[in-house]
Amino acid sequence: MSSEHCTDNSLPAAPARGRPVDAAKREAIVAAAAQCFFDQGYAASSIEQIAAKAGVSKVTIYNQFGEKRALFAAAVEHECAKIRGMLEIGQACGGSLRERLHIIGETMTAFIGRPEMVRFDRRLAAETERDPQIGLAFLNAGPYRMKAAFAALLGAMVAQGELEIADCALAAEQFVSMCKGVGDLERRYGQPLDPAADAARVDAAVNLFLRGYGKG
Numbered sequence: 001m002s003s004e005h006c007t008d009n010s011l012p013a014a015p016a017r018g019r020p021v022d023a024a025k026r027e028a029i030v031a032a033a034a035q036c037f038f039d040q041g042y043a044a045s046s047i048e049q050i051a052a053k054a055g056v057s058k059v060t061i062y063n064q065f066g067e068k069r070a071l072f073a074a075a076v077e078h079e080c081a082k083i084r085g086m087l088e089i090g091q092a093c094g095g096s097l098r099e100r101l102h103i104i105g106e107t108m109t110a111f112i113g114r115p116e117m118v119r120f121d122r123r124l125a126a127e128t129e130r131d132p133q134i135g136l137a138f139l140n141a142g143p144y145r146m147k148a149a150f151a152a153l154l155g156a157m158v159a160q161g162e163l164e165i166a167d168c169a170l171a172a173e174q175f176v177s178m179c180k181g182v183g184d185l186e187r188r189y190g191q192p193l194d195p196a197a198d199a200a201r202v203d204a205a206v207n208l209f210l211r212g213y214g215k216g
Contacts, residue, residue: 028054029061033075038116041123042072042134069137076141083111083146097162097214098206104150105179105202112180113198118187147172163213171213178205 032053036045047068051058065071095103111117128135150172157163165171181201183194 025054025056025060026064029056029064029071030074030078033071034079037072037075038079038120041120042068042127043123043130047071069133072134073137073141076138077145080142080146083107097157098210101175101206101209102202104153105175105205106199108176109179109183109198109202112184113187113193121188147176150176161215164215165213171209175205175209178208 029050033045033050036050036053047058047061050071051061054061061071065074124135124138128138147169151168154163154165154168154171158165158168179202183198183201187193
């Protein structure tokens with residue numbers, strides 16, 4: 001299997017700028033930014049607001065991140081790192097391949113189905129109409145990185161002889177899409193969560209994925 005099939009070429013998050021701040025202060029800034037962006041949206045969140053919430057000055061934020069969009073990318077990366085950590089846990093937890101894929105599918109479905117994530121998606125779609133670069137910043141910092149992490153995990157499963165996949169990045173998209181199903185659209189358009197339907201989708205996705213890529 002070519003290594004190019006198990007990686008994603010998305011752009012990395014913007015590097016830190018200016019004088020470095022201590023890890024605790026940077027964490028506070030990024031966490032405050034994530035809360036503001038996810039609760040209020042990109043346009044409604046100001047550097048002043050984020051600085052006050054983090055207990056730092058505006059100058060500190062500008063020195064560290066350079067601009068609002070770079071801070072946004074860091075906040076999205078911070079949030080999506082949670083699910084990448086869950087992918088690592090799913091791989092390390094043991095159990096059968098089917099059980100591990102179930103954990104991954106359930107984790108992803110729960111992550112994207114959170115009410116704050118649904119609200120954020122709606123706001124971000126509207127703001128991207130005005131500024132497509134905001135949408136690109138989100139894709140680079142969030143979905144593309146998560147896809148790359150999942151593709152790398154599938155590549156490890158291929159290397160271990162558990163799966164037979166020619167294109168891990170495509171397979172990652174297929175699995176996530178099957179797990180989401182129409183439930184993702186239903187949530188975006190105001191329908192309530194349906195845990196039973198979500199569980200059924202994940203179960204069917206795992207079955208189909210193993211039928212297509214399993215090695216017996």
